[in-house]
Amino acid sequence: MPHIFDSNVVAAILRHMNGDHSDDNLLIARAFATASDLPITDAVMTDLDGDGGIWQITRGGVEEELRVPWPGGAIDERPAVRREVVALYDAACAKLGVEPRPHS
Numbered sequence: 585m586p587h588i589f590d591s592n593v594v595a596a597i598l599r600h601m602n603g604d605h606s607d608d609n610l611l612i613a614r615a616f617a618t619a620s621d622l623p624i625t626d627a628v629m630t631d632l633d634g635d636g637g638i639w640q641i642t643r644g645g646v647e648e649e650l651r652v653p654w655p656g657g658a659i660d661e662r663p664a665v666r667r668e669v670v671a672l673y674d675a676a677c678a679k680l681g682v683e684p685r686p687h688s
Contacts, residue, residue, distance in 0.1 A: 587634025587660035594632060597665055601629040608673050613641045615676035616652045620644075632665065634658050637672070 589597075601609060606628075613627035622644035631638040636653040654668035655675055670687055677684040 586636075586658065589633065589662065589665075593662055597632060598629055601669070608669075608676075609639060611680065611682065612637075612652060612672050612676045613639050613650055615679040616672075617641055617643075617650050634660050637669065 609627040609629055610624065613624050617624060620643060624641050624643045626642040627639045627650070629637055630640045630649075634654075635658055636651055639650045639652070640647055641650045642648075652672060654664075655671040656664075656668055659665065659668060674684050676682075
Protein backbone atom coordinates (compact mmCIF):
# COMPACT_ATOMS: atom_id res chain seq x y z
CA MET A 585 0.00 0.00 0.00
CA PRO A 586 1.47 3.40 -0.95
CA HIS A 587 2.35 6.01 1.64
CA ILE A 588 -0.42 8.61 1.97
CA PHE A 589 0.82 12.13 2.62
CA ASP A 590 -1.04 14.53 4.91
CA SER A 591 -3.78 16.37 3.00
CA ASN A 592 -2.18 19.75 3.78
CA VAL A 593 1.11 18.57 2.28
CA VAL A 594 -0.64 17.30 -0.86
CA ALA A 595 -2.62 20.55 -1.20
CA ALA A 596 0.56 22.65 -0.94
CA ILE A 597 2.38 20.53 -3.53
CA LEU A 598 -0.57 20.65 -5.93
CA ARG A 599 -0.86 24.43 -5.51
CA HIS A 600 2.83 24.79 -6.32
CA MET A 601 2.80 22.41 -9.29
CA ASN A 602 -0.36 23.86 -10.83
CA GLY A 603 0.49 27.47 -10.04
CA ASP A 604 4.23 27.58 -10.79
CA HIS A 605 4.84 24.56 -13.01
CA SER A 606 1.86 24.19 -15.34
CA ASP A 607 4.23 23.86 -18.32
CA ASP A 608 6.08 21.07 -16.50
CA ASN A 609 2.78 19.27 -15.89
CA LEU A 610 2.08 19.35 -19.62
CA LEU A 611 5.59 18.17 -20.46
CA ILE A 612 5.33 15.24 -18.01
CA ALA A 613 1.92 14.29 -19.39
CA ARG A 614 3.10 14.38 -23.00
CA ALA A 615 6.11 12.23 -22.14
CA PHE A 616 4.38 9.56 -20.06
CA ALA A 617 0.80 9.24 -21.36
CA THR A 618 -0.01 6.42 -23.72
CA ALA A 619 0.59 7.22 -27.37
CA SER A 620 -2.28 8.77 -29.30
CA ASP A 621 -2.85 10.71 -32.50
CA LEU A 622 -4.56 13.37 -30.38
CA PRO A 623 -2.29 15.90 -28.68
CA ILE A 624 -2.47 16.52 -24.95
CA THR A 625 -3.65 20.10 -24.55
CA ASP A 626 -3.90 20.39 -20.76
CA ALA A 627 -2.51 18.67 -17.67
CA VAL A 628 -3.25 19.43 -14.03
CA MET A 629 -1.69 17.55 -11.14
CA THR A 630 -4.60 16.32 -9.01
CA ASP A 631 -3.05 14.01 -6.42
CA LEU A 632 0.04 12.13 -5.33
CA ASP A 633 1.05 9.40 -2.96
CA GLY A 634 4.18 7.48 -2.11
CA ASP A 635 4.08 5.57 -5.40
CA GLY A 636 3.61 8.43 -7.88
CA GLY A 637 1.80 11.49 -9.14
CA ILE A 638 -1.63 11.75 -10.72
CA TRP A 639 -2.58 14.22 -13.45
CA GLN A 640 -5.89 15.02 -15.13
CA ILE A 641 -4.99 15.34 -18.80
CA THR A 642 -7.05 16.54 -21.74
CA ARG A 643 -6.66 15.40 -25.31
CA GLY A 644 -9.20 15.70 -28.07
CA GLY A 645 -11.47 17.49 -25.61
CA VAL A 646 -11.66 14.37 -23.42
CA GLU A 647 -10.29 14.26 -19.88
CA GLU A 648 -8.51 11.21 -18.55
CA GLU A 649 -6.40 10.33 -15.54
CA LEU A 650 -2.67 9.73 -15.87
CA ARG A 651 -0.70 8.08 -13.07
CA VAL A 652 3.09 8.25 -13.32
CA PRO A 653 5.26 6.32 -10.85
CA TRP A 654 8.16 8.06 -9.14
CA PRO A 655 11.38 7.30 -11.03
CA GLY A 656 13.28 6.40 -7.84
CA GLY A 657 10.59 4.10 -6.48
CA ALA A 658 8.28 4.46 -3.51
CA ILE A 659 8.76 7.41 -1.13
CA ASP A 660 7.43 8.29 2.31
CA GLU A 661 8.87 11.71 3.17
CA ARG A 662 7.86 15.13 1.89
CA PRO A 663 11.38 16.22 0.74
CA ALA A 664 11.48 13.18 -1.53
CA VAL A 665 8.47 14.51 -3.47
CA ARG A 666 10.49 17.42 -4.87
CA ARG A 667 13.34 15.11 -5.79
CA GLU A 668 10.99 12.74 -7.63
CA VAL A 669 9.06 15.49 -9.44
CA VAL A 670 12.37 16.95 -10.64
CA ALA A 671 13.45 13.48 -11.77
CA LEU A 672 10.15 13.10 -13.65
CA TYR A 673 10.68 16.48 -15.30
CA ASP A 674 14.23 15.55 -16.33
CA ALA A 675 13.09 12.17 -17.67
CA ALA A 676 10.28 13.87 -19.62
CA CYS A 677 12.75 16.33 -21.13
CA ALA A 678 15.07 13.49 -22.14
CA LYS A 679 12.22 11.47 -23.64
CA LEU A 680 10.89 14.44 -25.64
CA GLY A 681 14.27 15.88 -26.61
CA VAL A 682 13.75 19.11 -24.65
CA GLU A 683 16.65 20.91 -22.96
CA PRO A 684 15.85 20.95 -19.23
CA ARG A 685 16.21 24.18 -17.31
CA PRO A 686 18.68 24.24 -14.42
CA HIS A 687 17.38 23.26 -10.98
CA SER A 688 18.04 25.48 -8.00
